[in-house]
Amino acid sequence: MTPTVIEPGSVLGVLGGGQLGALFTRAAAKHGYRVVVWDPDRDAPAHRLAAHSFTTPFTDRETVTRFASTVSAVTYEWENVPAELCEQLERQRPVRPSGGVLRSIQNRLVQKRFLAGHGFPVPRFAPLTDPNDLPDLVREVGCPVICKTAMAGYDGKGQWRIDEPSAVPPLVPSVQASALPGMQWIVEACVPFERELSILAARGVDGEVIVFPLVENEHEQGILRTTLAPALLPSGVAERAETLARGVIECMDGVGLFCLELFLLPDAVVLINEVAPRPHNSGHYTLDACSLSQFEQQVRAVCGLPPEPVRLLSPAAMVNLIGKDIETIKQDAECQRLLGLPGAYLHDYGKRETRPRRKMGHVTFLAEDRNIARERAEQFHRRLLDAIGHPDGL
Ligand code: ATP
Numbered sequence: 273m274t275p276t277v278i279e280p281g282s283v284l285g286v287l288g289g290g291q292l293g294a295l296f297t298r299a300a301a302k303h304g305y306r307v308v309v310w311d312p313d314r315d316a317p318a319h320r321l322a323a324h325s326f327t328t329p330f331t332d333r334e335t336v337t338r339f340a341s342t343v344s345a346v347t348y349e350w351e352n353v354p355a356e357l358c359e360q361l362e363r364q365r366p367v368r369p370s371g372g373v374l375r376s377i378q379n380r381l382v383q384k385r386f387l388a389g390h391g392f393p394v395p396r397f398a399p400l401t402d403p404n405d406l407p408d409l410v411r412e413v414g415c416p417v418i419c420k421t422a423m424a425g426y427d428g429k430g431q432w433r434i435d436e437p438s439a440v441p442p443l444v445p446s447v448q449a450s451a452l453p454g455m456q457w458i459v460e461a462c463v464p465f466e467r468e469l470s471i472l473a474a475r476g477v478d479g480e481v482i483v484f485p486l487v488e489n490e491h492e493q494g495i496l497r498t499t500l501a502p503a504l505l506p507s508g509v510a511e512r513a514e515t516l517a518r519g520v521i522e523c524m525d526g527v528g529l530f531c532l533e534l535f536l537l538p539d540a541v542v543l544i545n546e547v548a549p550r551p552h553n554s555g556h557y558t559l560d561a562c563s564l565s566q567f568e569q570q571v572r573a574v575c576g577l578p579p580e581p582v583r584l585l586s587p588a589a590m591v592n593l594i595g596k597d598i599e600t601i602k603q604d605a606e607c608q609r610l611l612g613l614p615g616a617y618l619h620d621y622g623k624r625e626t627r628p629r630r631k632m633g634h635v636t637f638l639a640e641d642r643n644i645a646r647e648r649a650e651q652f653h654r655r656l657l658d659a660i661g662h663p664d665g666l
């Protein structure tokens with residue numbers, strides 16, 4: 273049976289109204305759809321673009337009914353929306369990716385077990401249910417390790433890097449303090465990666481998959497800072513990444529737009545760091561550099577349309593604007609010069625409040641020569657670092 277296609281003119285629902293929800297809303301509007309945004313944060317940027325907004329808590333039963341009756345299909349902008357809510361909505365409307373897929377992803381431990389259990393390569397890991405067991409687990413996994421909260425972490429929040437066993441006892445109280453009822457943690461071997469990579473893949477209801485080019489990422493203080501597209505790596509790495517991306521979303525039977533974060537180790541070994549069931553910060557270059565952006569593919573998947581093959585129209589280098597960077601770029605003459613070059617695209621998320629470590633926008637530099645795009649991004653990045661003094665100043 274051919275799946276039902278949701279036609280332009282229809283209303284789509286998105287849970288979460290941050291920049292990813294806002295960029296989804298724009299992409300949907302470009303293709304003739306209207307979007308209803310549900311985010312309890314009244315200041316969330318997507319509310320200003322929405323055809324209609326809900327700002328009630330995600331537990332509000334009346335809004336569940338109203339939201340479901342207003343939209344033809346539902347998606348979400350990040351994995352920390354309640355899976356139960358997706359499952360409730362799913363009884364009435366397609367939710368893509370499904371609540372079941374969200375459940376197998378949103379808890380880091382469940383996700384790693386799923387991946388390892390299906391033979392996908394991940395760093396060594398062990399579950400932690402009582403922070404008092406941390407010393408034993410650190411010994412078991414082997415230093416250096418990273419201890420991460422199993423749920424609700426992002427941008428490196430809720431993570432502790434442990435380089436030697438003697439560092440563990442002083443950390444136990446802060447790990448303990450992060451505990452919510454029923455909270456678990458995952459203790460992961462800290463792998464000696466040469467590079468961090470990521471790859472986006474979209475899968476339609478008919479099972480067809482397309483992948484975007486593999487890209488290289490650099491992080492600062494646990495937050496993504498730069499992305500370079502395409503990644504130029506030894507032969508076989510891009511194919512390996514693509515095979516993993518296809519394999520993982522097929523194995524999950526996922527419908528939607530996904531991103532795999534990867535570690536490239538010596539000898540071209542590729543491990544999966546994590547899977548996101550949604551557009552990803554490292555895919556923002558697609559807005560300016562691809563024939564179809566990651567958000568447009570998300571719209572297609574949500575509407576039951578097959579994914580469209582993607583062309584990279586130009587090499588690209590993206591730099592995130594974090595915290596006060598958004599003010600620096602307005603005052604700094606060198607930033608202004610770089611932003612004025614042809615091929616520089618500024619995206620300001622319009623967040624009302626600037627906070628440390630908050631993603632406020634990004635800039636993409638396009639150039640025919642990948643090295644030129646990269647150099648411009650590096651110059652721009654250096655200016656931002658000079659202005660804040662040190663990466664810790666984020
Ligand atoms: P984001 O929101 O940026 O995806 P996150 O909070 O979900 O971050 P992770 O992706 O697990 O957290 O970790 C953030 C960064 O910390 C990684 O991109 C990587 O730089 C580093 N990191 C995490 N796990 C490991 C590991 N096992 N070995 C080495 N580095 C790691």
Ligand code: MG
Binds near residue numbers: 533545546
């Ligand atoms: Mg990550």
